[in-house]
Amino acid sequence: MTFIGNKSDLRVVGTRPVRPDGVDKVTGRAVYGADATMPGQIIGKVLRSPHPHARIISIDTSKAEKLPGVKGVITSADIPNIPSEEAFVGEGPMNFRDLSLNCMARDKVLYEGHVVAAVAAINDAVADAALKLIDVKYEVLPHVIDVEEAMAPGAPILHDTLFTAGVTPKPTTPSNVAKQVRFTIGDVEAGFKQADVIVEQTYTTAPVHQAYIEPHACVAAIAADGQVLITASSQGHFMIRAYTAKLLGIDIANIRVTNAEIGGGFGGKTVVYLEPLAVALSKKSGRPVKMTMTREDVFRGTGPTSGGTIWVKVGATKDGKITAAQTVIKLQAGAFPGSPINPALMCAFAMYDLANVDTLGYDVVSNRPKVAAYRAPGAPISSFAAESAIDDLARKLGMDPIELRLKNAAKQGSKTVYGVTHGVIGYEEVLNAAKAHPHWTAPLGKNQGRGLATGFWFNIGGESTGGVFINEDGTASVVTGSPDIGGSRASMAMMAAEVLGIPYEKVRAVIPDTASIGFTHVTGGSRVTYATGMAVTQAAQAVVEDLKKRAAMIWDISPEAVEWKDGEAVPAGANAGGFDPLPLAAIALKAAKTGGPIGSEISVNAQGAGPGFGAHICDVEVDPETGHTTILRYTAVQDVGRAIHPAYVEGQIQGGAVQGIGWALNEEYIYNKKGHMDNAGFLDYRIPVASDLPMIEAVLVEVPNTRHPFGVRGVGEVPIVPPMAAVRNAIRGALDLELFHLPMSPPRVRAAVDAAKAPKAAE
Amino acid sequence: MPTVVISGSSCRDFTHGESEFEVAATTFRQLVRELEQRFPGLGEHVEEYMAVAIDGVIYQDAYHAPLKPNSEIVLIPKIGAG
Amino acid sequence: MSKIHVETTINGEPMEFLANPGESLLDALRNTLNLTGTKEGCGSGDCGACTVIIDGRMTCSCLVLAVEAGGHEITTIEGIAQGDTLHPIQQKFLENAALQCGFCTPGFIVATKALLDKNPNPTETEIRFWLAGNLCRCTGYDKIVRAVQDAAAEMRGG
C-alpha cells in the first residue's frame, strides 16, 4: 500500500461530483426497504407487549389462525431457543440469545413494545384483525425505568441470571447492574491534592433515538429447499445475513440478502428486529412476507442510545494545568446488557494530555427497549459532562476555554486513560482553527452567549471487500459490500478513478448482494471511506499493475519498462522504446488477447483507523421569559484526515452537529408511571427542523492519516460528540445559568432562570 | 521485550491488579499464549473480546500486527460502530 | 366493505383506481399505483416524507384519504422531472449534496416546488419555515436550504 501524498497531485479526490445514485434519489426511483416487493408477498405484523415487565403465562393463537386470510402465526415456540453466546456486534459485546429474545420474547416481556407474537396475512386489515385475536395472558411484574432506581437495593430484577461482572468476589445475587468497568492511569488522589481549583458536578442525559426518517422494513422468502432471500434496509446486509442465520439456525450459504437503499441509520440499523421474524413467517405461510414498522414501532421497539448519570470532578493548578480528572458513569442498557459504557469512559477525557485519570462505569438494565448504537456510541454522553466541567473550570480560573484546552491538549505521544499513546492527531490544529475563526471573536448581544466544546472518536476499520473491474470499453465498475448511507458510492468511485487515472464519470459504483461480493462489515463506526476505501484503492492499484503488464505485452517489452500516468500506459524513459501512450480503453479492447478480463477484488481487515477530533462553537440567544433557546450561529471544526468528497464530509459534520443540537435542547423519552412511553411519535419527540436552525458552518482541518492511501480519517461520529456541551456552555454564557441535565428544554431553562432569581428575591 | 499495559478493569481482574509487565513475544499469537500461561483466562479474553494498541495504533484483530522488541502493547476493549 | 372507484389526475395523466374507504392517498400511491417515490416516515403528518402537491397546494398524502383525491390534480416526485430532464430543484439538490440517505428528499423536492411556484424569491427564513414540516435527520438542513436558494435563483433566470 502506498500513501498517495501530495494534495496537489490529486485530480479527483477533493472534488465534489454528483453521486452515482443521485438521480434515482431525486426522482423517486430509488428502492428503499419499504419499496421492495416479492411476487406473491403477504403482510407480516407483530404483536407488542402493553406491559413494561411481565411474565408470559400463555399465548393462545388459535382464534387468529382461524381468521380467513391469515396465513401463519408465530410465537417464540417457532424461533429456536438458542443458548447464550457472546458476540461482538454494533455497539459492542452482546449476546445472540439476548438478540433472539429481543426480536421475540420467550418467558418474560421486558419493556412496553416487546414483541410477543407475529402474524402473516393477505393484507394489512386482516393482519391487524388477527393480532387482536391473539390472547396473551400476562402476570404483570413491578417495573423499573430509571437507571439509579434500577441500581437501588430492592429494585425489580429483570434477569435472575444476571450477576454483575467485573466485581470481586463474584456476586451471588442477581442484579440489574450487568457490568462494572474501570480505566485508570496515574493517581487521581495525588492529582487533586496538587489542584488549586476543583469543579465537581453530577449531570444527566436523556436517552435519545437515532430517529432515521425511514422506519425499518424488509421482505423475505424461504423456499421449500431452505433457500432464503431477504431484501432489507440496513447498515449491513452481511450483518442481516449473519444474525438471521444465527437466530434461526440456517446455514449462511442458504441466505442471500440484497440491501435496499437505506433511509438513515446512525447506528440504529446495525442489528436485526424484523428479518428473522419475516423468514419464520414465510416458513409458516409458504409465501414471501413483507414487514414494515410504523414510526410508533420504531420508538417503542428499537434501540435508542443510553441515557446516563455522569459525575465528574476535574482539578487544575492556578495556571490552568489539569492535575486530575475523574468520572463515574451509569448508563442505561435497556432490557438487555450492552450499553456503550466502555467508549463512554474511554472518550470522556481523550482530548487531554493528563497524568491522573480515573473512570468508573456501570452498565445497567431496566425496562426500556434495548439500546442500539448511535453515532460515536457513549462518547456524547460522557463528553457532555466532561466538556461542561472543563468550561466551568475555565470560568473559575478566569481563562479562555480554548487556551485552557490548548494548555492541556492531547498530542502525539499523549497517553489516554485506556492506556493507548496517541499517534499523529490533529486536536491542537482543530483548536487553533477554532481560535482563528472569526466566529470565536464576533460580538454578542443581550441574552446571547457563546459556548465551545470538543470531542473525540476512535474511528474503526475492519473487514471490507472492494472490487474494480475494467469494462470492454475502458470504463470501470466498482463493487463494494458497504451499503451507501450518505454518498459513499461517490467516494468509492472517486478513489478508483484517482488511481486508474480516468474521469470520475467513467466509473460506476454499485453494491451487490451478499452472494456477489466478499464479506463486508456494517456501514458504521466511520469505517467505510477508510476500510472499504482501502480495499477499493488496493484493488484499483492491482488493476493498474495488471494494465501495465498488458501494455508491456502489447508493446512486447518488459513490464518494468512501463509506467502508468493519467490513465495511460507510457514507456518508462527513452530506453523502453518510443511507443505512443496506450490509454486504458485501448488496453481494455485487447483484454482477450492479453489474458482475459481485467479486474481485481480485494478483501482487507483494515486496522489503525486514525482518531478524529472536533471543536464546535455555538452562539445562542435565550429568552428568559419562555426559556426558549435559539441557535444563532454554529461552527464545527474537525480534523478529517483528508476529505475525499468534501461536500459529503461537510454533510456528515452538519448532520451530526444538528443531531447533537436536538439531543441538547429537545429530545427525550417520556415515560409515565405505568412504564409506557408517552411520546412515541415525531409530534412529541421533537427532532430539529429547518426553522430551528441557522446554517451550520463545517471547517475541515486535514491532518492526513498515514495508514490510509489517501490519508482518510473517519468523519461521521465525531460531530455528534461536542454539541451538547457547546450548547450548554453557550446558554451558561448567555444568562449565567447552571444547567446540568439534558434536554435543556424551555421548561428546564425557565426553571433555572427562576432558581437563579430566587436567592436574590429573598435578600 | 515488549511491554503489556492494562488500564481497564476487565483485564486487571485476570492479572490481580498488575497493570504493566514485559512478555517474551515476537508475534501476537505468541503474546496471547504467554498471557494465557501467566494469567489463566486472560489469553482467551484478549483473543475474544479485546483489541490491542501496538505503539499507538489500534488493531481490532492483530494476528498480522508486527511486535517490535520495545513495543508497547495496550489491551483495550473492542470498539463498536455507530 | 367494498372498494370505491376513484378518478383523478396524477402527474398530468388521468388515473383511476379502487381504494378502501379508510385508505390514505399515500397508501394508494405506493401500494396500488406503484408510485413508491413518495415515502412514509410517520403516517401522522409529522415528517413530510409523503409530501405531494394537490391542486397547487403542498399536502401530506398520509393525511388525505385516497377517495378524496377524486377529481383533483396531484403531483408526486415522479412528476417533477420532464422526461429525462431534471427539474432545476432536483439538479441543485444533486449539485449541493443536499441529500445523504435520500429518504426525505422526495418530500423536500416536492415541498420546494410548491414553495417556488408561489414565491420565486424566498428569503432564507421563508425557506426554513416553509420546509419546517419536512424532517431530515441526515443533513442538518444546511445544504438543503442552499439547494433551494440556488434552484430559486436558477428558475428566476439568475
Ligand code: FES
Ligand atoms: S408520512 Fe406523512 S407526514 Fe410523515
Ligand code: FES
Ligand atoms: S437525507 Fe436522510 S433524512 Fe434527509
